Amino acid sequence: MLERYGHGGDLETASSLYGRAPDDFVDFSSNMNPWGPPEGARAAMLRAWERVGAYPDPAARALRRALAERHGVPMEAIWVGNGAAEAIDLALRAIAPKLAAAAAPGFAEYETAVAHAGGRLLDLPLSPDDGFRVTPEAVRGAAAQGADAIVLGHPNNPTGRTLDEDAAEAALDAFRNVVVDEAFLDFSPDEERRTLIRRAAERPGLFVTRSMTKFYAIPGLRLGYVVAHPDEIRHIRGLAVPWSANGIALEVGAAVLADREFAARTLAWLPPERAWLAERLAALGLRVFPSAANFLLVRLPEDAGTTAADVQAALGRDGVLVRSCATFRGLDASYMRVAVKRREANERLLAALAAYFAERKESMRG
Ligand SMILES: Cc1ncc(COP(=O)(O)O)c(C=O)c1O
Structure with missing residues:
Protein backbone atom coordinates (compact mmCIF):
# COMPACT_ATOMS: atom_id res chain seq x y z
CA MET A 1 0.00 0.00 0.00
CA LEU A 2 1.35 3.37 -1.01
CA GLU A 3 -0.01 5.01 2.19
CA ARG A 4 2.13 2.73 4.38
CA TYR A 5 2.97 5.68 6.64
CA GLY A 6 -0.50 7.22 6.47
CA HIS A 7 0.11 9.90 3.82
CA GLY A 8 0.54 10.59 0.14
CA GLY A 9 3.82 11.82 -1.34
CA ASP A 10 5.84 8.83 -0.13
CA LEU A 11 8.24 8.39 -3.05
CA GLU A 12 10.44 5.84 -1.27
CA THR A 13 7.49 3.50 -0.80
CA ALA A 14 6.36 4.15 -4.38
CA SER A 15 9.83 3.25 -5.61
CA SER A 16 9.88 -0.05 -3.72
CA LEU A 17 6.32 -0.92 -4.83
CA TYR A 18 6.51 0.02 -8.50
CA GLY A 19 10.19 -0.52 -9.32
CA ARG A 20 11.06 3.00 -10.47
CA ALA A 21 13.47 5.57 -9.09
CA PRO A 22 11.84 7.93 -6.52
CA ASP A 23 12.16 10.89 -8.90
CA ASP A 24 10.62 8.96 -11.79
CA PHE A 25 7.00 9.64 -10.78
CA VAL A 26 4.48 12.36 -11.48
CA ASP A 27 3.07 12.69 -7.99
CA PHE A 28 -0.65 13.46 -7.69
CA SER A 29 -0.80 11.83 -4.24
CA SER A 30 0.48 14.89 -2.35
CA ASN A 31 -0.73 18.41 -2.95
CA MET A 32 2.12 20.80 -3.68
CA ASN A 33 1.88 23.98 -5.69
CA PRO A 34 3.39 22.92 -9.05
CA TRP A 35 4.71 26.47 -9.64
CA GLY A 36 6.92 26.36 -6.58
CA PRO A 37 9.20 26.75 -4.83
CA PRO A 38 9.33 30.49 -5.63
CA GLU A 39 12.42 31.97 -7.27
CA ASP A 259 6.93 37.10 -3.16
CA ARG A 260 3.46 38.46 -3.96
CA GLU A 261 3.88 37.85 -7.66
CA PHE A 262 4.26 34.12 -7.04
CA ALA A 263 1.08 34.15 -4.94
CA ALA A 264 -0.87 36.10 -7.57
CA ARG A 265 0.28 33.74 -10.35
CA THR A 266 -0.79 30.69 -8.35
CA LEU A 267 -4.19 32.17 -7.52
CA ALA A 268 -4.83 33.08 -11.16
CA TRP A 269 -3.79 29.61 -12.36
CA LEU A 270 -5.64 27.33 -9.93
CA PRO A 271 -9.41 27.93 -10.39
CA PRO A 272 -9.49 27.49 -14.20
CA GLU A 273 -7.03 24.56 -14.19
CA ARG A 274 -8.98 22.81 -11.41
CA ALA A 275 -12.23 23.30 -13.34
CA TRP A 276 -10.60 21.94 -16.51
CA LEU A 277 -9.26 18.86 -14.73
CA ALA A 278 -12.58 18.27 -12.93
CA GLU A 279 -14.44 18.39 -16.23
CA ARG A 280 -12.05 15.92 -17.89
CA LEU A 281 -12.17 13.53 -14.92
CA ALA A 282 -15.98 13.65 -15.00
CA ALA A 283 -15.87 12.88 -18.72
CA LEU A 284 -14.02 9.66 -17.82
CA GLY A 285 -17.02 8.66 -15.68
CA LEU A 286 -15.63 9.73 -12.30
CA ARG A 287 -17.74 11.63 -9.81
CA VAL A 288 -15.80 14.76 -8.90
CA PHE A 289 -16.56 16.68 -5.70
CA PRO A 290 -16.30 20.48 -5.78
CA SER A 291 -13.09 21.72 -4.16
CA ALA A 292 -11.64 25.04 -3.01
CA ALA A 293 -8.17 23.52 -2.71
CA ASN A 294 -5.45 22.35 -5.10
CA PHE A 295 -6.76 18.77 -5.08
CA LEU A 296 -9.91 16.91 -6.06
CA LEU A 297 -11.73 14.07 -4.36
CA VAL A 298 -13.11 11.68 -6.98
CA ARG A 299 -15.24 8.56 -6.83
CA LEU A 300 -14.95 5.62 -9.20
CA PRO A 301 -18.11 4.71 -11.09
CA GLU A 302 -20.11 1.92 -9.44
CA ASP A 303 -19.90 -0.28 -12.52
CA ALA A 304 -16.13 0.20 -12.87
CA GLY A 305 -15.50 -3.17 -11.21
CA THR A 306 -12.31 -1.81 -9.69
CA THR A 307 -11.00 -0.10 -6.56
CA ALA A 308 -8.84 2.94 -5.89
CA ALA A 309 -6.06 0.56 -4.82
CA ASP A 310 -6.20 -1.20 -8.22
CA VAL A 311 -6.13 2.12 -10.06
CA GLN A 312 -3.27 3.30 -7.86
CA ALA A 313 -1.20 0.18 -8.53
CA ALA A 314 -1.78 0.26 -12.30
CA LEU A 315 -0.98 3.97 -12.58
CA GLY A 316 1.95 3.61 -10.17
CA ARG A 317 3.61 1.09 -12.47
CA ASP A 318 3.10 3.69 -15.19
CA GLY A 319 4.88 6.36 -13.10
CA VAL A 320 1.76 8.25 -11.98
CA LEU A 321 0.87 8.38 -8.27
CA VAL A 322 -2.65 8.96 -6.93
CA ARG A 323 -3.91 8.83 -3.35
CA SER A 324 -6.28 5.99 -2.54
CA CYS A 325 -8.75 7.27 0.07
CA ALA A 326 -9.62 3.86 1.51
CA THR A 327 -7.58 4.73 4.63
CA PHE A 328 -9.71 7.81 5.43
CA ARG A 329 -12.36 7.24 8.09
CA GLY A 330 -15.76 7.50 6.44
CA LEU A 331 -14.54 6.76 2.89
CA ASP A 332 -14.13 3.45 1.10
CA ALA A 333 -12.16 1.87 -1.73
CA SER A 334 -14.14 3.75 -4.37
CA TYR A 335 -12.56 7.14 -3.52
CA MET A 336 -9.28 8.66 -4.72
CA ARG A 337 -7.69 12.08 -4.35
CA VAL A 338 -5.61 13.75 -7.02
CA ALA A 339 -3.62 16.98 -6.91
CA VAL A 340 -4.13 19.68 -9.50
CA LYS A 341 -0.84 20.07 -11.34
CA ARG A 342 0.31 21.86 -14.46
CA ARG A 343 -1.46 21.12 -17.74
CA GLU A 344 1.10 18.69 -19.14
CA ALA A 345 1.11 16.61 -15.94
CA ASN A 346 -2.70 16.72 -15.72
CA GLU A 347 -2.87 15.43 -19.27
CA ARG A 348 -0.57 12.57 -18.30
CA LEU A 349 -2.90 11.65 -15.42
CA LEU A 350 -5.95 11.75 -17.67
CA ALA A 351 -4.25 9.62 -20.33
CA ALA A 352 -3.16 7.05 -17.73
CA LEU A 353 -6.69 6.86 -16.31
CA ALA A 354 -8.28 6.63 -19.77
CA ALA A 355 -5.90 3.80 -20.74
CA TYR A 356 -6.63 1.97 -17.48
CA PHE A 357 -10.42 2.20 -17.90
CA ALA A 358 -10.20 1.13 -21.56
CA GLU A 359 -8.13 -1.90 -20.57
CA ARG A 360 -10.61 -2.81 -17.80
CA LYS A 361 -13.53 -2.57 -20.21
CA GLU A 362 -11.71 -4.79 -22.66
CA SER A 363 -10.85 -7.44 -20.07
CA MET A 364 -14.41 -7.41 -18.65
CA ARG A 365 -15.77 -7.97 -22.15
CA GLY A 366 -13.29 -10.77 -22.85
C1 LIG B 1 -4.99 19.07 5.92
C2 LIG B 1 -3.52 19.07 6.27
N1 LIG B 1 -3.11 19.75 7.34
C3 LIG B 1 -1.82 19.79 7.68
C4 LIG B 1 -0.86 19.11 6.96
C5 LIG B 1 0.57 19.16 7.41
O1 LIG B 1 1.31 20.02 6.62
P1 LIG B 1 2.84 20.35 6.86
O2 LIG B 1 3.60 19.82 5.71
O3 LIG B 1 2.93 21.84 6.95
O4 LIG B 1 3.24 19.70 8.17
C6 LIG B 1 -1.24 18.38 5.84
C7 LIG B 1 -0.23 17.64 5.06
O5 LIG B 1 -0.54 16.85 4.21
C8 LIG B 1 -2.61 18.37 5.48
O6 LIG B 1 -3.03 17.68 4.41
Whole structure:
Protein backbone atom coordinates (compact mmCIF):
# COMPACT_ATOMS: atom_id res chain seq x y z
CA MET A 1 0.00 0.00 0.00
CA LEU A 2 1.35 3.37 -1.01
CA GLU A 3 -0.01 5.01 2.19
CA ARG A 4 2.13 2.73 4.38
CA TYR A 5 2.97 5.68 6.64
CA GLY A 6 -0.50 7.22 6.47
CA HIS A 7 0.11 9.90 3.82
CA GLY A 8 0.54 10.59 0.14
CA GLY A 9 3.82 11.82 -1.34
CA ASP A 10 5.84 8.83 -0.13
CA LEU A 11 8.24 8.39 -3.05
CA GLU A 12 10.44 5.84 -1.27
CA THR A 13 7.49 3.50 -0.80
CA ALA A 14 6.36 4.15 -4.38
CA SER A 15 9.83 3.25 -5.61
CA SER A 16 9.88 -0.05 -3.72
CA LEU A 17 6.32 -0.92 -4.83
CA TYR A 18 6.51 0.02 -8.50
CA GLY A 19 10.19 -0.52 -9.32
CA ARG A 20 11.06 3.00 -10.47
CA ALA A 21 13.47 5.57 -9.09
CA PRO A 22 11.84 7.93 -6.52
CA ASP A 23 12.16 10.89 -8.90
CA ASP A 24 10.62 8.96 -11.79
CA PHE A 25 7.00 9.64 -10.78
CA VAL A 26 4.48 12.36 -11.48
CA ASP A 27 3.07 12.69 -7.99
CA PHE A 28 -0.65 13.46 -7.69
CA SER A 29 -0.80 11.83 -4.24
CA SER A 30 0.48 14.89 -2.35
CA ASN A 31 -0.73 18.41 -2.95
CA MET A 32 2.12 20.80 -3.68
CA ASN A 33 1.88 23.98 -5.69
CA PRO A 34 3.39 22.92 -9.05
CA TRP A 35 4.71 26.47 -9.64
CA GLY A 36 6.92 26.36 -6.58
CA PRO A 37 9.20 26.75 -4.83
CA PRO A 38 9.33 30.49 -5.63
CA GLU A 39 12.42 31.97 -7.27
CA GLY A 40 13.90 33.51 -4.12
CA ALA A 41 13.85 30.29 -2.08
CA ARG A 42 17.22 28.99 -3.24
CA ALA A 43 19.06 32.26 -2.62
CA ALA A 44 17.46 32.50 0.84
CA MET A 45 18.57 28.95 1.58
CA LEU A 46 22.15 29.77 0.60
CA ARG A 47 22.06 32.96 2.71
CA ALA A 48 20.88 30.92 5.69
CA TRP A 49 23.63 28.39 5.03
CA GLU A 50 26.21 31.10 5.75
CA ARG A 51 24.77 31.27 9.27
CA VAL A 52 24.27 27.57 9.80
CA GLY A 53 26.99 27.59 12.48
CA ALA A 54 24.74 29.69 14.74
CA TYR A 55 21.44 28.80 16.37
CA PRO A 56 18.30 30.06 14.62
CA ASP A 57 16.32 32.79 16.36
CA PRO A 58 14.54 30.87 19.16
CA ALA A 59 11.58 33.24 18.83
CA ALA A 60 11.48 33.18 14.99
CA ARG A 61 11.00 36.97 15.16
CA ALA A 62 11.60 38.01 11.54
CA LEU A 63 9.12 35.48 10.13
CA ARG A 64 6.55 36.08 12.89
CA ARG A 65 6.77 39.82 12.23
CA ALA A 66 6.17 39.26 8.51
CA LEU A 67 3.26 36.90 9.19
CA ALA A 68 1.76 39.33 11.72
CA GLU A 69 1.83 42.07 9.12
CA ARG A 70 0.36 39.81 6.44
CA HIS A 71 -2.55 38.70 8.59
CA GLY A 72 -3.13 41.90 10.57
CA VAL A 73 -2.57 40.30 13.99
CA PRO A 74 0.03 40.96 16.71
CA MET A 75 3.17 38.82 16.49
CA GLU A 76 2.49 37.64 20.06
CA ALA A 77 -0.46 35.72 18.57
CA ILE A 78 1.81 33.61 16.32
CA TRP A 79 3.96 30.56 16.98
CA VAL A 80 6.15 29.18 14.17
CA GLY A 81 7.19 25.53 14.02
CA ASN A 82 8.21 22.54 11.97
CA GLY A 83 5.21 22.31 9.60
CA ALA A 84 1.48 22.40 10.20
CA ALA A 85 1.76 18.82 11.48
CA GLU A 86 3.66 20.12 14.51
CA ALA A 87 1.31 23.11 14.80
CA ILE A 88 -1.72 20.79 14.97
CA ASP A 89 0.02 18.50 17.45
CA LEU A 90 0.89 21.40 19.78
CA ALA A 91 -2.52 23.06 19.52
CA LEU A 92 -4.11 19.80 20.63
CA ARG A 93 -1.57 19.25 23.38
CA ALA A 94 -2.33 22.76 24.64
CA ILE A 95 -6.04 21.92 24.67
CA ALA A 96 -5.60 18.37 26.05
CA PRO A 97 -9.10 17.23 25.06
CA LYS A 98 -10.68 14.09 26.47
CA LEU A 99 -12.92 13.68 23.44
CA ALA A 100 -12.27 15.73 20.29
CA ALA A 101 -14.71 15.78 17.37
CA ALA A 102 -13.27 15.75 13.86
CA ALA A 103 -14.81 15.32 10.44
CA ALA A 104 -14.78 11.85 8.89
CA PRO A 105 -13.26 11.94 6.35
CA GLY A 106 -10.54 14.28 7.55
CA PHE A 107 -6.75 14.55 7.78
CA ALA A 108 -5.36 11.49 9.61
CA GLU A 109 -3.00 13.50 11.82
CA TYR A 110 -5.94 14.92 13.79
CA GLU A 111 -6.51 11.51 15.33
CA THR A 112 -2.80 11.03 16.03
CA ALA A 113 -2.51 14.48 17.61
CA VAL A 114 -5.60 13.89 19.78
CA ALA A 115 -4.09 10.58 20.92
CA HIS A 116 -0.74 12.30 21.71
CA ALA A 117 -2.70 14.73 23.84
CA GLY A 118 -4.27 11.81 25.75
CA GLY A 119 -7.74 12.02 24.21
CA ARG A 120 -10.03 10.09 21.90
CA LEU A 121 -11.60 11.07 18.59
CA LEU A 122 -15.33 11.41 17.99
CA ASP A 123 -16.26 11.10 14.32
CA LEU A 124 -18.33 13.84 12.79
CA PRO A 125 -19.64 11.82 9.85
CA LEU A 126 -19.88 13.70 6.54
CA SER A 127 -21.97 12.55 3.60
CA PRO A 128 -21.25 12.58 -0.14
CA ASP A 129 -24.94 13.39 -0.69
CA ASP A 130 -24.43 17.00 0.37
CA GLY A 131 -20.84 17.28 -0.87
CA PHE A 132 -19.31 16.39 2.53
CA ARG A 133 -20.62 19.55 4.18
CA VAL A 134 -19.98 20.06 7.90
CA THR A 135 -23.40 21.16 9.18
CA PRO A 136 -24.11 23.32 12.26
CA GLU A 137 -26.41 20.53 13.50
CA ALA A 138 -23.58 17.96 13.37
CA VAL A 139 -21.27 20.38 15.22
CA ARG A 140 -23.85 20.94 17.97
CA GLY A 141 -24.54 17.19 18.04
CA ALA A 142 -20.85 16.50 18.76
CA ALA A 143 -20.94 18.90 21.71
CA ALA A 144 -24.12 17.21 22.98
CA GLN A 145 -22.29 13.87 22.84
CA GLY A 146 -19.70 15.21 25.28
CA ALA A 147 -16.90 16.34 22.96
CA ASP A 148 -14.78 19.02 24.64
CA ALA A 149 -12.95 20.16 21.47
CA ILE A 150 -13.46 20.16 17.72
CA VAL A 151 -10.94 20.04 14.86
CA LEU A 152 -12.06 21.31 11.46
CA GLY A 153 -10.26 21.46 8.12
CA HIS A 154 -10.82 24.73 6.25
CA PRO A 155 -10.73 23.47 3.55
CA ASN A 156 -11.05 19.88 4.64
CA ASN A 157 -8.69 17.21 3.33
CA PRO A 158 -9.53 15.05 1.32
CA THR A 159 -12.83 16.72 0.31
CA GLY A 160 -11.46 20.18 -0.51
CA ARG A 161 -14.59 21.76 0.93
CA THR A 162 -14.25 24.95 3.00
CA LEU A 163 -16.08 25.44 6.24
CA ASP A 164 -19.41 27.23 5.84
CA GLU A 165 -19.83 30.31 8.02
CA ASP A 166 -22.80 28.85 9.91
CA ALA A 167 -20.80 25.72 10.84
CA ALA A 168 -17.83 27.83 11.99
CA GLU A 169 -20.14 29.96 14.14
CA ALA A 170 -21.79 26.84 15.56
CA ALA A 171 -18.35 25.47 16.50
CA LEU A 172 -17.35 28.73 18.21
CA ASP A 173 -20.68 28.81 20.09
CA ALA A 174 -20.69 25.18 21.19
CA PHE A 175 -16.99 24.72 22.02
CA ARG A 176 -14.40 26.68 23.95
CA ASN A 177 -11.65 24.70 22.21
CA VAL A 178 -11.62 24.82 18.43
CA VAL A 179 -8.77 23.96 16.04
CA VAL A 180 -9.23 25.17 12.48
CA ASP A 181 -6.67 23.70 10.07
CA GLU A 182 -6.16 26.21 7.25
CA ALA A 183 -3.24 24.32 5.65
CA PHE A 184 -4.74 24.80 2.16
CA LEU A 185 -6.70 28.04 2.61
CA ASP A 186 -3.98 30.14 0.96
CA PHE A 187 -4.99 28.49 -2.35
CA SER A 188 -8.37 30.31 -2.14
CA PRO A 189 -8.58 33.69 -3.88
CA ASP A 190 -10.92 34.83 -1.07
CA GLU A 191 -8.61 33.62 1.70
CA GLU A 192 -8.58 36.96 3.47
CA ARG A 193 -12.35 37.00 3.85
CA ARG A 194 -12.60 33.36 4.86
CA THR A 195 -9.73 32.96 7.30
CA LEU A 196 -10.43 32.70 11.03
CA ILE A 197 -6.96 34.00 11.87
CA ARG A 198 -8.07 37.44 13.07
CA ARG A 199 -10.73 35.84 15.27
CA ALA A 200 -8.15 33.40 16.67
CA ALA A 201 -5.83 36.19 17.82
CA GLU A 202 -8.58 37.53 20.07
CA ARG A 203 -10.67 34.56 21.09
CA PRO A 204 -9.08 32.26 23.70
CA GLY A 205 -9.44 28.59 22.77
CA LEU A 206 -9.50 29.11 18.98
CA PHE A 207 -6.33 27.84 17.30
CA VAL A 208 -5.81 28.34 13.57
CA THR A 209 -3.03 26.22 12.11
CA ARG A 210 -1.31 27.08 8.83
CA SER A 211 1.18 25.35 6.56
CA MET A 212 3.78 27.03 4.37
CA THR A 213 4.81 23.74 2.76
CA LYS A 214 1.97 23.34 0.27
CA PHE A 215 1.47 26.79 -1.26
CA TYR A 216 5.22 27.43 -1.47
CA ALA A 217 6.08 23.79 -2.29
CA ILE A 218 8.72 23.37 0.43
CA PRO A 219 7.54 20.21 2.24
CA GLY A 220 11.16 19.07 2.53
CA LEU A 221 11.99 22.13 4.61
CA ARG A 222 8.96 21.92 6.95
CA LEU A 223 7.34 25.18 8.05
CA GLY A 224 3.99 25.97 9.64
CA TYR A 225 2.44 28.16 12.33
CA VAL A 226 -0.34 28.56 14.84
CA VAL A 227 -2.36 31.73 15.36
CA ALA A 228 -4.15 32.00 18.70
CA HIS A 229 -4.68 34.38 21.62
CA PRO A 230 -1.28 35.44 23.08
CA ASP A 231 -2.03 33.51 26.30
CA GLU A 232 -2.54 30.33 24.27
CA ILE A 233 0.64 31.00 22.31
CA ARG A 234 2.58 31.32 25.59
CA HIS A 235 1.18 27.94 26.58
CA ILE A 236 2.24 26.41 23.26
CA ARG A 237 5.72 27.87 23.60
CA GLY A 238 5.99 26.14 26.98
CA LEU A 239 5.14 22.79 25.39
CA ALA A 240 7.29 23.10 22.27
CA VAL A 241 10.81 21.83 21.69
CA PRO A 242 13.14 24.83 21.22
CA TRP A 243 14.31 25.75 17.66
CA SER A 244 11.78 23.42 16.03
CA ALA A 245 11.77 25.65 12.93
CA ASN A 246 15.34 25.52 11.63
CA GLY A 247 17.29 28.54 10.39
CA ILE A 248 17.05 27.60 6.72
CA ALA A 249 13.27 27.16 6.87
CA LEU A 250 12.88 30.52 8.68
CA GLU A 251 14.95 32.41 6.10
CA VAL A 252 13.21 30.74 3.14
CA GLY A 253 9.81 31.29 4.78
CA ALA A 254 10.34 35.04 5.06
CA ALA A 255 11.60 35.24 1.46
CA VAL A 256 8.73 33.31 -0.12
CA LEU A 257 6.10 35.12 1.90
CA ALA A 258 7.33 38.40 0.42
CA ASP A 259 6.93 37.10 -3.16
CA ARG A 260 3.46 38.46 -3.96
CA GLU A 261 3.88 37.85 -7.66
CA PHE A 262 4.26 34.12 -7.04
CA ALA A 263 1.08 34.15 -4.94
CA ALA A 264 -0.87 36.10 -7.57
CA ARG A 265 0.28 33.74 -10.35
CA THR A 266 -0.79 30.69 -8.35
CA LEU A 267 -4.19 32.17 -7.52
CA ALA A 268 -4.83 33.08 -11.16
CA TRP A 269 -3.79 29.61 -12.36
CA LEU A 270 -5.64 27.33 -9.93
CA PRO A 271 -9.41 27.93 -10.39
CA PRO A 272 -9.49 27.49 -14.20
CA GLU A 273 -7.03 24.56 -14.19
CA ARG A 274 -8.98 22.81 -11.41
CA ALA A 275 -12.23 23.30 -13.34
CA TRP A 276 -10.60 21.94 -16.51
CA LEU A 277 -9.26 18.86 -14.73
CA ALA A 278 -12.58 18.27 -12.93
CA GLU A 279 -14.44 18.39 -16.23
CA ARG A 280 -12.05 15.92 -17.89
CA LEU A 281 -12.17 13.53 -14.92
CA ALA A 282 -15.98 13.65 -15.00
CA ALA A 283 -15.87 12.88 -18.72
CA LEU A 284 -14.02 9.66 -17.82
CA GLY A 285 -17.02 8.66 -15.68
CA LEU A 286 -15.63 9.73 -12.30
CA ARG A 287 -17.74 11.63 -9.81
CA VAL A 288 -15.80 14.76 -8.90
CA PHE A 289 -16.56 16.68 -5.70
CA PRO A 290 -16.30 20.48 -5.78
CA SER A 291 -13.09 21.72 -4.16
CA ALA A 292 -11.64 25.04 -3.01
CA ALA A 293 -8.17 23.52 -2.71
CA ASN A 294 -5.45 22.35 -5.10
CA PHE A 295 -6.76 18.77 -5.08
CA LEU A 296 -9.91 16.91 -6.06
CA LEU A 297 -11.73 14.07 -4.36
CA VAL A 298 -13.11 11.68 -6.98
CA ARG A 299 -15.24 8.56 -6.83
CA LEU A 300 -14.95 5.62 -9.20
CA PRO A 301 -18.11 4.71 -11.09
CA GLU A 302 -20.11 1.92 -9.44
CA ASP A 303 -19.90 -0.28 -12.52
CA ALA A 304 -16.13 0.20 -12.87
CA GLY A 305 -15.50 -3.17 -11.21
CA THR A 306 -12.31 -1.81 -9.69
CA THR A 307 -11.00 -0.10 -6.56
CA ALA A 308 -8.84 2.94 -5.89
CA ALA A 309 -6.06 0.56 -4.82
CA ASP A 310 -6.20 -1.20 -8.22
CA VAL A 311 -6.13 2.12 -10.06
CA GLN A 312 -3.27 3.30 -7.86
CA ALA A 313 -1.20 0.18 -8.53
CA ALA A 314 -1.78 0.26 -12.30
CA LEU A 315 -0.98 3.97 -12.58
CA GLY A 316 1.95 3.61 -10.17
CA ARG A 317 3.61 1.09 -12.47
CA ASP A 318 3.10 3.69 -15.19
CA GLY A 319 4.88 6.36 -13.10
CA VAL A 320 1.76 8.25 -11.98
CA LEU A 321 0.87 8.38 -8.27
CA VAL A 322 -2.65 8.96 -6.93
CA ARG A 323 -3.91 8.83 -3.35
CA SER A 324 -6.28 5.99 -2.54
CA CYS A 325 -8.75 7.27 0.07
CA ALA A 326 -9.62 3.86 1.51
CA THR A 327 -7.58 4.73 4.63
CA PHE A 328 -9.71 7.81 5.43
CA ARG A 329 -12.36 7.24 8.09
CA GLY A 330 -15.76 7.50 6.44
CA LEU A 331 -14.54 6.76 2.89
CA ASP A 332 -14.13 3.45 1.10
CA ALA A 333 -12.16 1.87 -1.73
CA SER A 334 -14.14 3.75 -4.37
CA TYR A 335 -12.56 7.14 -3.52
CA MET A 336 -9.28 8.66 -4.72
CA ARG A 337 -7.69 12.08 -4.35
CA VAL A 338 -5.61 13.75 -7.02
CA ALA A 339 -3.62 16.98 -6.91
CA VAL A 340 -4.13 19.68 -9.50
CA LYS A 341 -0.84 20.07 -11.34
CA ARG A 342 0.31 21.86 -14.46
CA ARG A 343 -1.46 21.12 -17.74
CA GLU A 344 1.10 18.69 -19.14
CA ALA A 345 1.11 16.61 -15.94
CA ASN A 346 -2.70 16.72 -15.72
CA GLU A 347 -2.87 15.43 -19.27
CA ARG A 348 -0.57 12.57 -18.30
CA LEU A 349 -2.90 11.65 -15.42
CA LEU A 350 -5.95 11.75 -17.67
CA ALA A 351 -4.25 9.62 -20.33
CA ALA A 352 -3.16 7.05 -17.73
CA LEU A 353 -6.69 6.86 -16.31
CA ALA A 354 -8.28 6.63 -19.77
CA ALA A 355 -5.90 3.80 -20.74
CA TYR A 356 -6.63 1.97 -17.48
CA PHE A 357 -10.42 2.20 -17.90
CA ALA A 358 -10.20 1.13 -21.56
CA GLU A 359 -8.13 -1.90 -20.57
CA ARG A 360 -10.61 -2.81 -17.80
CA LYS A 361 -13.53 -2.57 -20.21
CA GLU A 362 -11.71 -4.79 -22.66
CA SER A 363 -10.85 -7.44 -20.07
CA MET A 364 -14.41 -7.41 -18.65
CA ARG A 365 -15.77 -7.97 -22.15
CA GLY A 366 -13.29 -10.77 -22.85
C1 LIG B 1 -4.99 19.07 5.92
C2 LIG B 1 -3.52 19.07 6.27
N1 LIG B 1 -3.11 19.75 7.34
C3 LIG B 1 -1.82 19.79 7.68
C4 LIG B 1 -0.86 19.11 6.96
C5 LIG B 1 0.57 19.16 7.41
O1 LIG B 1 1.31 20.02 6.62
P1 LIG B 1 2.84 20.35 6.86
O2 LIG B 1 3.60 19.82 5.71
O3 LIG B 1 2.93 21.84 6.95
O4 LIG B 1 3.24 19.70 8.17
C6 LIG B 1 -1.24 18.38 5.84
C7 LIG B 1 -0.23 17.64 5.06
O5 LIG B 1 -0.54 16.85 4.21
C8 LIG B 1 -2.61 18.37 5.48
O6 LIG B 1 -3.03 17.68 4.41
